[in-house]
Amino acid sequence: xxxxxxxxxxxxxxxxxxxxxxxxxxxxxxxxxxxxxxxxxxxxxxxxxxxxxxxxxxxxxxxxxxxxxxxxxxxxxxxxxxxxxxxxxxxxxxxxxxxxxxxxxxxxxxxxxxxxxxxxxxxxxxxxxxxxxxxxxxxxxxxxxxxxxxxxxxxxxxxxxxxxxxxxxxxxxxxxxxxxxxxxxxxxxxxxxxxxxxxxxxxxxxxxxxxxxxxxxxxxxxxxxxxxxxxxxxxxxxxxxxxxxxxxxxxxxxxxxxxxxxxxxxxxxxxxxxxxxxxxxxxxxxxxxxxxxxxxxxxxxxxxxxxxxxxxxxxxxxxxxxxxxxxxxxxxxxxxxxxxxxxxxxxxxxxxxxxxxxxxxxxxxxxxxxxxxxxxxxxxxxxxxxxxxxxxxxxxxxxxxxxxxxxxxxxxxxxxxxxxxxxxxxxxxxxxxxxxxxxxxxxxxxxxxxxxxxxxxxxxxxxxxxxxxxxx
Amino acid sequence: xxxxxxxxxxxxxxxxxxxxxxxxxxxxxxxxxxxxxxxxxxxxxxxxxxxxxxxxxxxxxxxxxxxxxxxxxxxxxxxxxxxxxxxxxxxxxxxxxxxxxxxxxxxxxxxxxxxxxxxxxxxxxxxxxxxxxxxxxxxxxxxxxxxxxxxxxxxxxxxxxxxxxxxxxxxxxxxxxxxxxxxxxxxxxxxxxxxxxxxxxxxxxxxxxxxxxxxxxxxxxxxxxxxxxxxxxxxxxxxxxxxxxxxxxxxxxxxxxxxxxxxxxxxx
Numbered sequence: 001x002x003x004x005x006x007x008x009x010x011x012x013x014x015x016x017x018x019x020x021x022x023x024x025x026x027x028x029x030x031x032x033x034x035x036x037x038x039x040x041x042x043x044x045x046x047x048x049x050x051x052x053x054x055x056x057x058x059x060x061x062x063x064x065x066x067x068x069x070x071x072x073x074x075x076x077x078x079x080x081x082x083x084x085x086x087x088x089x090x091x092x093x094x095x096x097x098x099x100x101x102x103x104x105x106x107x108x109x110x111x112x113x114x115x116x117x118x119x120x121x122x123x124x125x126x127x128x129x130x131x132x133x134x135x136x137x138x139x140x141x142x143x144x145x146x147x148x149x150x151x152x153x154x155x156x157x158x159x160x161x162x163x164x165x166x167x168x169x170x171x172x173x174x175x176x177x178x179x180x181x182x183x184x185x186x187x188x189x190x191x192x193x194x195x196x197x198x199x200x201x202x203x204x205x206x207x208x209x210x211x212x213x214x215x216x217x218x219x220x221x222x223x224x225x226x227x228x229x230x231x232x233x234x235x236x237x238x239x240x241x242x243x244x245x246x247x248x249x250x251x252x253x254x255x256x257x258x259x260x261x262x263x264x265x266x267x268x269x270x271x272x273x274x275x276x277x278x279x280x281x282x283x284x285x286x287x288x289x290x291x292x293x294x295x296x297x298x299x300x301x302x303x304x305x306x307x308x309x310x311x312x313x314x315x316x317x318x319x320x321x322x323x324x325x326x327x328x329x330x331x332x333x334x335x336x337x338x339x340x341x342x343x344x345x346x347x348x349x350x351x352x353x354x355x356x357x358x359x360x361x362x363x364x365x366x367x368x369x370x371x372x373x374x375x376x377x378x379x380x381x382x383x384x385x386x387x388x389x390x391x392x393x394x395x396x397x398x399x400x401x402x403x404x405x406x407x408x409x410x411x412x413x414x415x416x417x418x419x420x421x422x423x424x425x426x427x428x429x430x431x432x433x434x435x436x437x438x439x440x441x442x443x444x445x446x447x448x449x450x451x452x453x454x455x456x457x458x459x460x461x462x463x464x465x466x467x468x469x470x471x472x
Numbered sequence: 473x474x475x476x477x478x479x480x481x482x483x484x485x486x487x488x489x490x491x492x493x494x495x496x497x498x499x500x501x502x503x504x505x506x507x508x509x510x511x512x513x514x515x516x517x518x519x520x521x522x523x524x525x526x527x528x529x530x531x532x533x534x535x536x537x538x539x540x541x542x543x544x545x546x547x548x549x550x551x552x553x554x555x556x557x558x559x560x561x562x563x564x565x566x567x568x569x570x571x572x573x574x575x576x577x578x579x580x581x582x583x584x585x586x587x588x589x590x591x592x593x594x595x596x597x598x599x600x601x602x603x604x605x606x607x608x609x610x611x612x613x614x615x616x617x618x619x620x621x622x623x624x625x626x627x628x629x630x631x632x633x634x635x636x637x638x639x640x641x642x643x644x645x646x647x648x649x650x651x652x653x654x655x656x657x658x659x660x661x662x663x664x665x666x667x668x669x670x671x672x673x674x675x676x677x678x679x680x681x682x683x684x685x686x687x688x689x690x691x692x693x694x695x696x697x698x699x700x701x702x703x704x705x706x707x708x709x710x711x712x713x714x715x716x717x718x719x720x721x722x723x724x725x726x727x728x729x730x731x732x733x734x735x736x737x738x739x740x
Contacts, residue, residue, distance in 0.1 A: 002611050114597075246617040262625040267721045300589035307585075307596060320586025336615040336717045340586065342516055351590055378590060409518065417678050434680040471608075472514055472645070 030230035031088035033081055035065045037218065039424035040131030049074065049082055069140040089131045091161040092193060092221045094232035098122040100198060103149020103205075107142045107239065108249050110286065118251055119143075122155050123211040124234040129159040131232060143215075144239040144254055146334065147265075152200045153182055158193035158221060160230055163192075165223070172305040173228055174199070174217040178206055182217065193221060193231075206257045209273075209333065210240035211258040242270050243334025250328070252312035255286040257329035270333055271415065278326060279425040281398050287314040291325075292316045293397035293423045294404040299378035303404070319423040322398060323411040326422040330415065338415040342471040343440070344408070345448050352468070353447040354405040354424075357397040359460050361388040370450050370457035377406050381455055389458040395444055397423050406449065413438070414472065438466040501538055504531055505549070510595050511581050513606045515646060519584035521593040533562040543570055548600045552580030555600070559607050562643055564633045567607055571627075574620045576600035613638045613714040613722070613728050622631050626713035635664065637671045638714045644681040654681075662690070666698040667708050674730040702730050 037044040049067065055062045057072040066074050068081045098121040106118040119141040126136040145151060153174070167188035172195050174182035181202040186195035215238035221229040239254040242264065247253070260277030264270035277283065283291045295316045297303045305317035308325035317325075320340075327338045345352060347369070363371025365388075372389040375382045397403040403423075412421040418428035419436045426443050429436035442463060449458045461467060505528035512520055522529065534542075534557055543566075545555035551573055558566040580603050582595035600607075601618035606707070608616050616623045630636065640661055647653040661672050670691060677687035691699070701708040705727050709715050715723045 246615050301592045304594065306587055306594065318586070318588050320588060323586065331615065331617075337609070337714075337722070339514070339609065339613075342518065342586075345517060395584050406590065408590045409588055409594070411586050411588065416725055432678055432680045437680075462606070471516065471518070 024278040030090045031085055032066060033085045033088065034230070035063065035082075037065075037230070038131070038216070038235075039090050039093060039219070039230045041082060041085050042131060046082060046086070049079060053079070068229045069326060087130070089129065090230050090232065091451060092223065092229065092231040093129045093131060093159045094124070094219045094234050095129055095159045095192075096125045097124040097153050097156040097217075097234055098124070099143040099145075099151065099236075100154045101145075101150055101152030101154075104152065105144040105146065105241070105245050106249065107144050107251050107254055110250050110309075110312050112251050112310055116248060116309070118249075118397045118470045119251075120355045123236050126232070133235075139200045140234075140236050142237040142239065142251055142254070144241060144245065144249075145205055146244055147209060147240050147242060148204050150200050150204050150325045151176065151180055151182075152198050153217075154198045156184065156186075156195040156199065158186070158195075158219070160188050160191050160193050160223070163191040165189075167223060169225065171222045171225065171228070172199075172231070173222075174234075175220075176201065176217040177212060177215060180205070180217075185295070186221075188223065205240055208240070208263050209242050209258055209261040209270055210238070211255065211262050212238040212240075217272075220343070228401055241332065241334050242267065243336075244338060245334050246331035247328050248309065249332060250309065250312065252287075253308070253325075253332040256283060257333045258326075260329075261333060265441045267416075270335060271330070274326075274333065275420060275428065276330055278422045281396060281425045283313070283325070283398060289315050290399045292382055292399040294318070298391070298402075298404050299376075299380055300404045300407055318411075319407075320411045322422040323413050326420060330413075335415070335439065338413055339472055341412050341414050342420065343410045343412065343437075343468050344471060346467055346469050347448070347450075349446045350450040351406065351408045352410055352445060352466060353389075353392065353449055353458060353461075354407065354410070354444050355446045356392040357446040357458070358390050358392050359388060359447065359458070360390075363388060363459075365455070365457040367452035367457050370448070370452050370459050372447075372460075373459045374449055374456045374458035376449075376456045377404070383455055389447065389449075398425070412470075414470075418469070433470055434466060437470045441466060441468050475561060482550065485738060501531075501534060501542070504534070505542070505553050507531075508553055508556075508581065508618070511552060511583050511603065513583045513598075513603070514610045516712060519587065519593065521584075528556070530624050532557055536561075536563070536566070539566070543573075548576060548580040551576060551600045552603050555604050555607055559610070562639070562646070564611060564639045566613060567604075568627065568630070568633060571620060571623050572584060573604050574601045574616060574618050574623055575695040577618070609641055611639050612636065612712075614717050618619045627718055629711045630713070635668045635710060636714075637668060637675060637710065638712070640664075641675050641679055641681065644676060645679065648681065658682075666695050667701075668710055670694050670698055670702060670730060671709055671726060674726050674733065677733065678726075678729055685734065691730065692735055699734060705731075 031041045033041045035048045052061055052063050052074050055074050057240055068078045108116040108118050116440050123141045125139045125141050126133055128135055133140040145377045165188045169190055170186045170188050172184045182199040184195045184199040186193045214235045216233050216235045217233040221231040222228045239258040257274055261270040261273040264273045291311055294303055303318055305311055305314050306320040308321055308328045311317035311321040311325055323340045330338045359372050365373045373387040374389040377389045393402045412419055418430050421425045429439045445461045447458050447460045508531055510524050510597055539557040540553050542550040577599045580600040583598050585594040585596040587594050605616050605618050614626050643657050671691045673687050676682040709723055
């Protein structure tokens with residue numbers, strides 16, 4: 001029987017939802033085969049049934065709601081019943097709603113430059129009332145709130161099965177995550193249940209940073225004024241910040257910061273958690289694309305992304321863009337006061353060689369301050385013989401084991417007297433500024449480069465000496 | 473809005489009516505400002521292409537009257553340059569008086585981008601409000617996010633800009649390669665009220681503009697009441713923007729650092 005399942009599954013996947021524009025009055029109490037309780041019978045329910053197929057009552061994982069015929073086993077008859085009802089939605093189905101309120105914050109689309117536009121309203125729209133937002137014209141837009149605030153909902157509408165019903169004072173109930181309940185009253189006319197005004201949650205969001213991949217609100221309506229029946233589920237991504245967000249409020253900034261700092265309840269814990277998200281050298285934008293530091297680039301000039309806005313779109317950037325990304329994530333969480341720091345060699349016109357560089361030979365450049373011959377990765381002139389200073393693999397940066405390492409300068413971030421290098425996930429460097437500066441240098445600098453007459457040349461870093469400076 | 477800023481904004485409004493006079497003054501500097509194509513943020517001059525630096529140096533020498541005439545102009549470019557000049561002059565009161573520009577979302581002059589490549593320079597667009605926001609962040613350590621409302625929240629109780637802690641640190645940072653200027657600044661800091669002085673010295677030590685020896689000595693010279701207030705973490709910090717951010721984390725950091733320095737200084 002199990003061997004038949006793939007064939008059955010393929011058959012089911014090709015079924016178009018049976019319901020398009022007529023809600024079935026007989027479904028007032030919802031769909032019998034709605035296993036996950038979201039108001040419809042769809043692929044999620046089918047998948048859930050298949051995951052427990054052949055299990056019997058009492059076995060681990062058995063789902064009673066999938067045993068439609070109550071015979072104690074999830075079998076072919078249950079599967080057949082689900083398929084017969086596939087595409088079912090209830091008699092009342094949430095059609096649209098939007099978030100609002102004093103703690104609500106708009107989320108802007110990621111865009112490469114300029115001012116990025118906010119997501120529009122309503123935040124949830126199931127235009128054809130088929131129980132999902134996957135069809136043309138549908139939407140499930142992200143929203144954000146500041147922690148500890150009330151969630152409010154307005155522009156709430158439902159489709160109702162009968163065009164003839166004319167009702168007033170219809171109670172509506174929504175159950176969201178973390179015990180948030182929304183209560184209101186609507187009127188039915190012309191096949192639409194409209195809830196006037198704003199529904200404020202009965203309680204506030206938890207007092208922590210949060211990222212809800214799906215902030216599901218299970219709606220119910222009581223058309224008879226007393227008995228509540230399922231009315232669909234609205235499902236949006238929701239970001240909850242520590243404080244009022246600052247800056248451009250791009251979706252990826254919200255996603256990176258709240259996902260990393262999920263559960264944080266203070267500035268210190270939020271910074272620590274966010275930093276852990278950078279320190280592992282794996283940062284993804286909201287689309288799950290991994291962001292890189294000079295990926296595929298050994299000459300810095302070949303990468304011209306300097307700001308976080310470009311980084312989350314182009315997926316690859318210089319250290320300036322990574323410093324900016326950390327700062328924008330802090331700002332989006334509502335953490336103020338981070339500053340970018342420029343690091344340059346103390347000696348004017350010298351540049352940085354970030355680990356790893358090999359220095360072989362005795363130093364034959366002819367310049368005492370830069371004794372080793374060296375060829376720039378950005379082009380000539382080249383020494384006639386093999387250079388004495390050469391680039392080796394590392395130091396690893398964001399999603400890149402061997403990023404560009406030949407620079408004029410580098411950029412990091414300071415907040416509350418601690419210094420973070422997001423490009424390499426290094427830090428925080430602490431102590432006085434000069435102590436932190438030396439620690440940063442010891443962690444990543446192998447040497448310095450500059451011109452020796454016509455050619456490039458290099459020297460090694462003196463480990464115990466601070467030879468760079470934090471400029472800010 | 474604080475009294476200082478209010479007075480300056482009134483002054484700016486009144487002077488704006490003297491447009492003819494202002495125009496006469498700006499006519500002479502039009503050619504000078506026209507040479508400016510990019511501005512540094514956070515005093516990061518090395519990010520400016522070398523050819524563009526002389527014009528910036530020249531324009532930074534304009535008088536306060538010429539600077540304020542630029543600030544009164546309706547041109548976002550002139551306004552950006554006025555912010556730059558006030559920043560370079562370290563004229564904190566002038567910067568605070570420009571708060572109304574936080575409403576100006578028009579593109580101003582671009583700023584020098586954070587470019588790491590060798591001999592590589594680039595520019596990034598910014599609005600007048602964003603440039604002023606970056607200047608406030610540098611001088612006062614707070615992010616007003618192009619919002620007058622946020623500015624007022626932070627600066628409402630600022631009466632005397634000379635007694636703000638962070639600007640002294642910025643002045644010392646910028647003077648670190650000028651021994652004479654540094655000595656003058658440090659001398660001036662010894663004349664500040666004790667409740668400001670201890671914070672400047674402690675933050676200065678943290679930022680390596682004072683050595684631990686210098687900081688311990690200066691802290692040991694504080695009046696006993698101030699030292700005791702630091703020791704018991706009393707609320708002695710001036711009500712300055714820097715200490716209002718991030719729910720007191722900066723305040724705690726500073727008190728911890730100062731208590732640590734005081735403890736060292738009291739060892740026999």
